[in-house]
Amino acid sequence: MTGLLSSVRMRWLAAIIVVANGAFPALWIVLTSFKSEAELTQKPITYWPQNATLANYIAAFRDQPLPVYLLNSAVIATISTIVSLFVSALAAYALARLRMKYRDFILTGIIAVSMFPLVTLMVPLFEIMRGLNLLNSYWALVLPYTVLNLPICTLMLVSFFQDIPRDIENAAMLDGCTRLGSLWRMVVPLAAPGVFTAGIIAFVNAWDEFLLSMSLNAATQYRTLPVGIQMYQGEWAFPWHIISAALVIAMVPIIIVVLLFQDRVVSGITSGGLKG
């Protein structure tokens, strides 16, 4: 019985804590987005909206150019994710497959670079973008987001690529593929769980980023969602209910991306190609 408690029940408990920790704030924001300002400030507090309203959503679109922010975030996150995946797939393939003299050193370097606090990069990045005349443009964020996502994507893909048997690539090369051809036709599809997971992480990182976005793209037409949402806040007012509605709108694309690709993020696709 003690064993049962320590295994099954404890695992359930741990799972509930983890899910609640992640889901509760999001759920609270969703509930808040349907409450009126009056309900939000009344005491005792209400958990479920008493008079659910969509007025906050209408206000969110009325008070700020939310579609522009959405579009900017979508364009920047999508491009930086695709470029990150492309470049990191090449890097990961080299690290996973080629006989490289300083492989471990390079991997350590990648981990070390990924640990740099973002704030230390802000001034140099600002100067570079100003020098390149890229401030207030998509490139101002696409370039740094791509680079910042490379370490995590590369590290994830290295471990997935290493698990793919070399003979599958060899067979593809004998069948007529070049080495790069076998990477795109065999390794990447077989590492789909890793590729999609890395892609989702890269996309969410870019979608959520605030500091660089605020510094490099201050102009309204290039503002991304995290910065745009902050604009709802006035000098004397903090409209929680409208901000919550805007946050829910910001969450929707992420939820769609995760739902679309969750089937692909299932490992085990390689089973059957080899013995066993």
Place this chain on the structure above:
Amino acid sequence: MAEVALRSVTKRYGAVEVIHGIDLDIRHGEFAVFVGPSGCGKSTLLRMIAGLEEITAGEIRIDGRIVNHLPPRDREIAMVFQDYALYPHKSVFDNLAFSLKLRKLPKEDIEERVRAAAGILKIEHLLDRKPRALSGGQRQRVAMGRAIVRQPKLFLFDEPLSNLDALLRSEMRAEIKKLHQRIGKTTIYVTHDQVEAMTLAERIVVLSGGNIMQVGTPDDIYNRPASKFVAGFTGSPPMNFLPARIAASPVALEILLGDGSARLAASLARAGAYAVFANRNVEFGIRPEDLAMRRVGANDVSLPAQVVVVEPLGAETLATLQCGAGEMICRLPPNEAPAAGENISIWVNMDKFHLFDSASGSVLRAN
């Protein structure tokens, strides 16, 4: 069909040389088997022919053309891998059709070739399945089908049966042999299993430590081994070896086994031939089937021995014997099998023994 020529082919990984300047010719349409223990370099050699490993020095020619720097896809070869290496995300049809699609063949041709290959290998009913839905034997057939559809000049097999159970292995062995007889393409087959090598090969290449130990027909390798290594590697159970000394006497040649307490008189025909090796320390080699419980030939010589273990196999019985110079295994008809612990006289066919130099292991050739 293709002819393969290796000239001084060498492979080094850093400072470690694993293939030491191999010279070998494989003829048009030949079924050659590379055999040897793990780590002997047989798979490395095959992969160098395939272009999956670069060669450090030397030259590989396929049909007279040097292919040292030619990528695998341009060598017109097909390979069946030990782990099958099927594409897990593609159906059996797409696995077979992949190389043809890359070559941009018309759809109808692809369909025709895939169906033909599937027909030969009896996998037509599996074409829509993914590899994970296949058994080991079916996967092996698909891997072979993938090689066949390409209609290559040269087939390479890298231990293709080692993951199958014994029954399936013998079935697939026969299939591969039939396939070669039907297609007639030059085939190089790598295995560590000497039974596979003996049954499949037209010529066997025995490798050890990155060197070729012997090249010959299965009959050559089994009956005329060039060294103690080759003799010990072929046959199941393998050849028996006993330390011995060749003693010359005025009338004949005697082989003194072990400490000299056991003496075997060489047959007259061979006595003269081996006389030149008199007084040398040698390894006396005799195959299990050349030992018998009763005298069979005129030149058989008996040896006292004690039966240690008896292993009945149905069609035959293996008996491990302790004679003065060491242990020997003999293969006997089941009805002649002695009992464990019994003291017997074992008859040695002195027309069939082999002598190897104690130091080098090379065979002492009778002149």
